Amino acid sequence: MRITLLGTGTSQGVPLIGHPNEGLDLSEPKNWRNRSCAHIVSDGAHIQIDAGPEFRLACLKFCVSAVDFFFLTHGHSDHILGMDDLRRFCDLRGGAAIPVWTTPEGKARVEAIFPYGIRPRSERGYVALEPRLAEPDATLACGTRVQTTLLPHGPRFRSLGLVFTEKKSGQRIAYFTDCSEVPDEAVALARGADLLVIDALHRNPHPTHLNFEKALEASRKIRAALTVFTHMTYRADYARESAALPPGVRLGYDGFVWEDGVVSED
Numbered sequence: 014m015r016i017t018l019l020g021t022g023t024s025q026g027v028p029l030i031g032h033p034n035e036g037l038d039l040s041e042p043k044n045w046r047n048r049s050c051a052h053i054v055s056d057g058a059h060i061q062i063d064a065g066p067e068f069r070l071a072c073l074k075f076c077v078s079a080v081d082f083f084f085l086t087h088g089h090s091d092h093i094l095g096m097d098d099l100r101r102f103c104d105l106r107g108g109a110a111i112p113v114w115t116t117p118e119g120k121a122r123v124e125a126i127f128p129y130g131i132r133p134r135s136e137r138g139y140v141a142l143e144p145r146l147a148e149p150d151a152t153l154a155c156g157t158r159v160q161t162t163l164l165p166h167g168p169r170f171r172s173l174g175l176v177f178t179e180k181k182s183g184q185r186i187a188y189f190t191d192c193s194e195v196p197d198e199a200v201a202l203a204r205g206a207d208l209l210v211i212d213a214l215h216r217n218p219h220p221t222h223l224n225f226e227k228a229l230e231a232s233r234k235i236r237a238a239l240t241v242f243t244h245m246t247y248r249a250d251y252a253r254e255s256a257a258l259p260p261g262v263r264l265g266y267d268g269f270v271w272e273d274g275v276v277s278e279d
């Protein structure tokens with residue numbers, strides 16, 4: 014089982030446009046963050062989670078060559094606006110639509126933004142998407158089990174928390190982005206995962222996202238073999254914040270690869 018983080022930045026990306034980005038070492042490539050999304054290869058299938066504005070560029074840079082299944086955690090622009098570039102993956106599937114599992118809000122946003130793409134097969138080169146409501150517990154055609162839970166993303170919004178279990182290895186990856194809390198049900202679902210990827214904006218508190226302290230608290234409860242932070246702002250300098258994290262927790266970066274329990278160090 015392999016996951017590649019295609020983006021690890023917050024909604025505006027990192028660094029910020031027209032901003033001094035004080036405290037951020039811009040000579041460190043790990044501080045240049047696309048909007049958050051990830052690609053998993055499990056039981057031989059390619060599973061894409063979210064597609065932000067840099068999705069196409071990230072696919073080229075990090076060698077994503079197929080998408081069989083798509084999970085949209087929620088309909089915010091930093092997670093949805095790259096979905097039109099799934100058209101190339103439709104072509105590679107012979108024109109068959111890509112199944113998209115999401116929340117009711119995510120489904121409505123997909124249908125509103127890409128009305129021309131809601132079809133079983135691509136026509137005239139358009140993307141073809143089949144939005145569906147994510148089930149709490151489902152098994153993909155490849156054999157991978159996908160369990161979902163709704164995570165509070167501020168007081169009025171919910172995003173989809175995802176736990177993938179590879180059939181052939183039994184390995185489990187939990188992906189909890191864009192959340193302001195990790196409820197007990199989500200902790201139970203992810204407990205003891207091989208890898209937890211979790212929203213961790215920066216040190217300061219925030220109304221709609223976990224900060225480092227709250228992400229660490231969730232990480233201690235979940236007790237994954239490795240916890241990796243994502244969705245970070247310019248305030249999270251890679252070297253400075255990495256040095257302050259406890260064992261078993263680290264900052265993600267664009268191009269971070271975890272495969273069968275091993276992180277590919279570059």
Ligand SMILES: [Zn+2]
Nearest residue numbers: 024089091191
């Ligand atoms: Zn986001």
Ligand SMILES: [Zn+2]
Nearest residue numbers: 087089166191
């Ligand atoms: Zn969001």
